[in-house]
Amino acid sequence: MPIQGRVMNENGEPLSGVSIIEKGTDNGTYSAADGSFSLNVKDENAVLVISNVGFVKSEVSIKNNRTPIILLATLQNNMEEAVVVGYGKQKKISVTGAIASIQTKELKQSPAANLAVSLAGRLPGLTAIQKSGEPGRDITQLFIRGQGTVNVQSPIILVDGIERDLKSIDPNEVESVTILKDASSTAVFGVRGANGVILVTTRRGKSEVPEIGYSFQAGMQDFPNLIKPVNAFDYATLKNLALTNDGLSPAYSDYALERYKLHDDPLRYPDNDWNKINLKKYAFMQRHNLTISGGSKFAKYFVNAGYLGQGGQFRTEPHQPLGYDPAFKLDRYSFRSNIDLQLNKNLSAFLNVAGYVEKVNSPWGATGSNASLYIIAFGNDMPANVPGPLTQKGEILVGSAGQWSQYALINRSGYVKTTSGNITSSYGMEQKLNFITEGLSAKAMVSFDITPVNNLSAARGYESWMQVIDPNLKGADGKDSIYNVPSNAGVNTPLSISGTRSFTSLSNVQASVNYARVFNKHSLSSLLLFQQQSLIINEQLPFNSRGFATRWAYNYDSRYFFEFDAGYNGSEQFAKKRRYGFFPAVSGAWVISKEKFLKDASAIDLLKLRGSYGLVGNDRLGGQRFLYLDDVQLTGGGYSPSLGLGQTVQINLLKNQNLQWEVAKKTDLGLELGLFNSVTLSVDLFRERRDNILRNRGTVPLMNGLPISVLAPVNIGVVENKGYEVELDYQKKFDKDWSFLAKLNMSYARNRQLYADEPLLPPDYAYRYRETGYRIGQQFGYLVDKYFGSEQEIQLSPVQNVGGHTSRPGDFKYRDITGDGVVDQRDMAPILFSSVPEYSFGAALQASYKNFDLSILFQGVTNVSNYYMFRGTNSVSNYVARHLESWTPERASKGLPIEYPRLTTQANPNEIMNNFFINDASYIRLKNAEIGYNLPARMLSRLRIRGIRIFANGFNLMTWDRLPTKNFDPELTGDLSYPIVRIYNFGINVNF
Incomplete structure (x- = not known):
C-alpha cells in the first residue's frame, strides 16, 4: 500500500x-x-x-x-548524540573528560574573516584575543584555560585529525569545533597536549538526497575605535603650554592661534583631520559559497567552493598613474571535497582534499623594513596643523624636514604582496574485522599538505616638500608668501623589486585498531593508534614526531563509566635517550539520573558527576632548536697579545643533554545537570601544576667563567594554574511559532609562578621577586599618589629618583613604599593583572517566531590589564582630548579635573611604567547580532527550492570598557597594530 x-x-x-x-x-x-x-x-x-x-x-x-x-521535535539534551574526541567519537553520555563544542550554525552567524575570531565568547574555557584587524594578517591568540607556561601557550589545532591552521578554514566547511581541556581528553596527544586541543570537523555528505546551497554575503567595515588627535588650535595651544612649562618660548604667536581658531587662512594655517583624509568611511567585504552534498548507498560527498574578499580602510590613489595597487586587501579562494565510499559491507574508504589560494596586499610602508607598521603610528603623530598631504603639483607635502607622511607611506612607498597557497589531502580506509571478533576494526590514514608562500616587496623612493611661510615677502593679498622647498634628498624612483619564497610540507601517517562491543549491560571500547608526522619548513631539518596513543573505556548500564587514556610520544627536540615520554590519564563518571532512586524523577533529565587526573606534555618550547647540542665556532682569526696570530674558539651555547618536555599534572571535577528537557548546567573545577618548564637560569654566579647567555635553558620552572567553568543553557519551544534559547558561559583561570630560578632582590626592595609568586606577565611599575603642586611640596617629599629625571610641579608624586625617603626601583610594585584575562564570558540569546529568527552574542573579559603608553595616550608627538585637561597651576588651584600630568617637550618622570598608564582592559562587547527571515516553504516548493533565508548581521558592534580614553580598542596593546574592525553585513542563503 x-x-x-x-x-x-x-x-x-x-x-x-x-x-x-x-x-x-x-x-x-x-x-x-x-x-x-x-x-x-x-x-x-x-x-x-x-x-x-x-x-x-x-x-x-x-x-x-x-x-x-x-x-x-528537537532533542534538547541528546545523550546519545555522538561528539568528537581525540582520534574518534563517543556518545555524549559516555564522555568522562572536559570538552565543549559548537556547531556550524553558530559559526556561520559571524561575518568575521578569521574563524578563530568567531570562537570568542562561545565556548567555556576558550579565550580568544584579537590583536589586529588587517585583511589577511589578522592575528588572534587562543588560550584554553588560561596560561600554564611561559613558553608556547597556544593549543594545537587539528582539522579532521591533522594539525593544520584555523585561519584559512571557511565556516561553511565546518561541521563542529570541539575543545579538549583536561588530561583525560588530551592524554592521547601525549607530548603535545598540555595546552589543550582544538578539533575542527569538516562537513560530510549524509543524505542520499542531493542538496545544493549557495550563500552570498556583502558587508561594510569601519574602525569603531580610532586615536583622534585634537584640532590645530588645540594642538598649538597645548604645544605652547608644554614649552612654557619647560621655561621655553612659545612656538605659536597669538596671531597664529587666532588663525587656527577662526579657520580663515587654511593655506597657511591648516586644520587637517588626517583620519578623514587618509581613511575611507567604510571598506567593502564579500563572501560567496557554493556547497553540494549527497550521494548513494555506495558513495557520499560534500563539496564546497568559496571566495572571500576583504578591503582595507585606508584611502589609496588609483592604480594609474602609480602603476601598482597600494591598498590593504585580501582575496582568498578556497575549495574542499570530502568523499566517503562504502566499498563493501565491511570496507569503507574516504578521500579529503582541500586547498586555498590567498593574495594579501598592503602598502610597502606598512610592512617594509624601515617603516614596519608605522602607517598607523605616523598617522597618530601628525598634528592637525601640518600642511598637505600634497602640493599643487601632486608631490608629498610635510611640515618639517625629514618628517614622515602617512599619506606617502600608504600611496608612494610601493607595495607588498603575499601570495600563498595550500593543498591538504587525506586518504584512508577502515576495515571491519568481525570475522576475528565482533566489534573489531582497523583504520589507516595518510595525509600530505603543502604550503608555498611567495612574498613580493616593491619599494620606491619619493620626494617630499616642505612648506615655507616667508614674512619678508608678501603676496598680492598682502599676506606672507608661501613656497615649497625640498624636505628630503629623495626623488621619485622606479619600484625596486625583491622577494622571498618559502615552502612547507607536512606528512602524517596514522594506523589504528578499534574495538567496541556490548555484552548485556557491559560496554567496552578501546583504541590503539600509531602516528608519525614530519614537518619540513624550507630547507630546515624536519620537525619529526612519532608515538602511540591508546584509550580503554568501560561502562556498566550507561551508569558507571571508567576510562584510561595514554600517549607515548617522541620528539626530535630532545637528545636520543630522552626523546620518548609516557603520558597517562584516568577518568570516570557516574550518571546518577540512571539510578533507581531518580529514575522516576521526571524533572531530571540528567545528573552526572565526572572526574579525571593525568599527565600531559608540551614540547613546543620556542626559541632555538636542538638545545642538547653545543654551539661552538671558530672566529675569523686575528692578533691576540698573549697568543699571537691565530683563531679563537667562540662559545655560543653550552648544551643541555637533559632537556625534556614540560609536564602538566591536571585534575578536573565536573557536574552535568539537565532539567525539564530545557535546562542544562555544566560546572567544572580544575587545577594544573606545570613542571619542567624550560627557563634560563637566573641564579648562576658570575664566577662560573661564562655569561649566563651561553648556558642552555633548563627544565626548572613551575607554574600552578587553577580555576572553574560554568555553562548554563535554557532552550524552550513554547508552541509551533515561538522558540527561545539562552546560553551563558563563564571561565576563570588564575596562574601563579611557583619557581622561576629568579635572583632574590636585596632586602631593601619592597617586592623582592618580579616573577616568583606572581602571574605570568605580571606588570610592575610605580604607584602614583597624586600630582606635585609646588616646588615646596617636592622638597618636603621623598626624593623622586625615577629614570634620572628631576620632578617639577605637575609631575606624578610616586609612593615611597619602602619608606626610605627615596623613590626608585626598590619601590616598584605589582600593578593590576597580566595581558591575558583571568575571566572570560559569553552570553548568547536566540529567538524565533514563525519564519523570523534573531541571535545576539555578548562577549567579554575581566581581570586583565595592559600598558597603554603609546601614541594617543602619551604627549610625545601629538595630543588628544585628555591632554586638554592636563595639570596646570590654574586647574589645580580651581579644583578642576586633571586627566594628565603637566605637558612637556623634554624627558620627564611621568611617561614610564606606572599605574596611570597600566589600565584595566576589561570589556563587554556586543560581538555578534543577526536577524533573519526564511521565505515560506510552500511558496518555494513549486520552484523546487528547499529554502531561502535572508539575513543581516554585525560583528564587534558595541564595546563597553574601563579605559580612560576611547581612542583605542581594549584588546590592542600598542599603536603599531591595524585597528580591529566593525562589520555590518547582509546575506542570502538559497538551498535546492
Missing part, C-alpha cells in the same frame, strides 16, 4: 535525509530535499518509525492516514 507524506521540524521547515522505516521490518526510505517521502508498506495498519540525529524519535500510525504530515 503506497504512503506519501512530509517530515518537518517544529518550525514547519522541511527535513531532508530523515529515516522512515516500517516498524518491525527493514522496509524504509529517506525524506527528500523538500521533506517529502513515499513508501510502499506491507500492512495497512503499519506504524512508521521516524528518526534523525538531534530529534526525538517518533512513531506514527498510518491507519486511516495515508498522507501523514510529521513534525519532529
Whole structure:
C-alpha cells in the first residue's frame, strides 16, 4: 500500500535525509530535499518509525492516514548524540573528560574573516584575543584555560585529525569545533597536549538526497575605535603650554592661534583631520559559497567552493598613474571535497582534499623594513596643523624636514604582496574485522599538505616638500608668501623589486585498531593508534614526531563509566635517550539520573558527576632548536697579545643533554545537570601544576667563567594554574511559532609562578621577586599618589629618583613604599593583572517566531590589564582630548579635573611604567547580532527550492570598557597594530 507524506521540524521547515522505516521490518526510505517521502508498506495498519540525529524519535500510525504530515521535535539534551574526541567519537553520555563544542550554525552567524575570531565568547574555557584587524594578517591568540607556561601557550589545532591552521578554514566547511581541556581528553596527544586541543570537523555528505546551497554575503567595515588627535588650535595651544612649562618660548604667536581658531587662512594655517583624509568611511567585504552534498548507498560527498574578499580602510590613489595597487586587501579562494565510499559491507574508504589560494596586499610602508607598521603610528603623530598631504603639483607635502607622511607611506612607498597557497589531502580506509571478533576494526590514514608562500616587496623612493611661510615677502593679498622647498634628498624612483619564497610540507601517517562491543549491560571500547608526522619548513631539518596513543573505556548500564587514556610520544627536540615520554590519564563518571532512586524523577533529565587526573606534555618550547647540542665556532682569526696570530674558539651555547618536555599534572571535577528537557548546567573545577618548564637560569654566579647567555635553558620552572567553568543553557519551544534559547558561559583561570630560578632582590626592595609568586606577565611599575603642586611640596617629599629625571610641579608624586625617603626601583610594585584575562564570558540569546529568527552574542573579559603608553595616550608627538585637561597651576588651584600630568617637550618622570598608564582592559562587547527571515516553504516548493533565508548581521558592534580614553580598542596593546574592525553585513542563503 503506497504512503506519501512530509517530515518537518517544529518550525514547519522541511527535513531532508530523515529515516522512515516500517516498524518491525527493514522496509524504509529517506525524506527528500523538500521533506517529502513515499513508501510502499506491507500492512495497512503499519506504524512508521521516524528518526534523525538531534530529534526525538517518533512513531506514527498510518491507519486511516495515508498522507501523514510529521513534525519532529528537537532533542534538547541528546545523550546519545555522538561528539568528537581525540582520534574518534563517543556518545555524549559516555564522555568522562572536559570538552565543549559548537556547531556550524553558530559559526556561520559571524561575518568575521578569521574563524578563530568567531570562537570568542562561545565556548567555556576558550579565550580568544584579537590583536589586529588587517585583511589577511589578522592575528588572534587562543588560550584554553588560561596560561600554564611561559613558553608556547597556544593549543594545537587539528582539522579532521591533522594539525593544520584555523585561519584559512571557511565556516561553511565546518561541521563542529570541539575543545579538549583536561588530561583525560588530551592524554592521547601525549607530548603535545598540555595546552589543550582544538578539533575542527569538516562537513560530510549524509543524505542520499542531493542538496545544493549557495550563500552570498556583502558587508561594510569601519574602525569603531580610532586615536583622534585634537584640532590645530588645540594642538598649538597645548604645544605652547608644554614649552612654557619647560621655561621655553612659545612656538605659536597669538596671531597664529587666532588663525587656527577662526579657520580663515587654511593655506597657511591648516586644520587637517588626517583620519578623514587618509581613511575611507567604510571598506567593502564579500563572501560567496557554493556547497553540494549527497550521494548513494555506495558513495557520499560534500563539496564546497568559496571566495572571500576583504578591503582595507585606508584611502589609496588609483592604480594609474602609480602603476601598482597600494591598498590593504585580501582575496582568498578556497575549495574542499570530502568523499566517503562504502566499498563493501565491511570496507569503507574516504578521500579529503582541500586547498586555498590567498593574495594579501598592503602598502610597502606598512610592512617594509624601515617603516614596519608605522602607517598607523605616523598617522597618530601628525598634528592637525601640518600642511598637505600634497602640493599643487601632486608631490608629498610635510611640515618639517625629514618628517614622515602617512599619506606617502600608504600611496608612494610601493607595495607588498603575499601570495600563498595550500593543498591538504587525506586518504584512508577502515576495515571491519568481525570475522576475528565482533566489534573489531582497523583504520589507516595518510595525509600530505603543502604550503608555498611567495612574498613580493616593491619599494620606491619619493620626494617630499616642505612648506615655507616667508614674512619678508608678501603676496598680492598682502599676506606672507608661501613656497615649497625640498624636505628630503629623495626623488621619485622606479619600484625596486625583491622577494622571498618559502615552502612547507607536512606528512602524517596514522594506523589504528578499534574495538567496541556490548555484552548485556557491559560496554567496552578501546583504541590503539600509531602516528608519525614530519614537518619540513624550507630547507630546515624536519620537525619529526612519532608515538602511540591508546584509550580503554568501560561502562556498566550507561551508569558507571571508567576510562584510561595514554600517549607515548617522541620528539626530535630532545637528545636520543630522552626523546620518548609516557603520558597517562584516568577518568570516570557516574550518571546518577540512571539510578533507581531518580529514575522516576521526571524533572531530571540528567545528573552526572565526572572526574579525571593525568599527565600531559608540551614540547613546543620556542626559541632555538636542538638545545642538547653545543654551539661552538671558530672566529675569523686575528692578533691576540698573549697568543699571537691565530683563531679563537667562540662559545655560543653550552648544551643541555637533559632537556625534556614540560609536564602538566591536571585534575578536573565536573557536574552535568539537565532539567525539564530545557535546562542544562555544566560546572567544572580544575587545577594544573606545570613542571619542567624550560627557563634560563637566573641564579648562576658570575664566577662560573661564562655569561649566563651561553648556558642552555633548563627544565626548572613551575607554574600552578587553577580555576572553574560554568555553562548554563535554557532552550524552550513554547508552541509551533515561538522558540527561545539562552546560553551563558563563564571561565576563570588564575596562574601563579611557583619557581622561576629568579635572583632574590636585596632586602631593601619592597617586592623582592618580579616573577616568583606572581602571574605570568605580571606588570610592575610605580604607584602614583597624586600630582606635585609646588616646588615646596617636592622638597618636603621623598626624593623622586625615577629614570634620572628631576620632578617639577605637575609631575606624578610616586609612593615611597619602602619608606626610605627615596623613590626608585626598590619601590616598584605589582600593578593590576597580566595581558591575558583571568575571566572570560559569553552570553548568547536566540529567538524565533514563525519564519523570523534573531541571535545576539555578548562577549567579554575581566581581570586583565595592559600598558597603554603609546601614541594617543602619551604627549610625545601629538595630543588628544585628555591632554586638554592636563595639570596646570590654574586647574589645580580651581579644583578642576586633571586627566594628565603637566605637558612637556623634554624627558620627564611621568611617561614610564606606572599605574596611570597600566589600565584595566576589561570589556563587554556586543560581538555578534543577526536577524533573519526564511521565505515560506510552500511558496518555494513549486520552484523546487528547499529554502531561502535572508539575513543581516554585525560583528564587534558595541564595546563597553574601563579605559580612560576611547581612542583605542581594549584588546590592542600598542599603536603599531591595524585597528580591529566593525562589520555590518547582509546575506542570502538559497538551498535546492
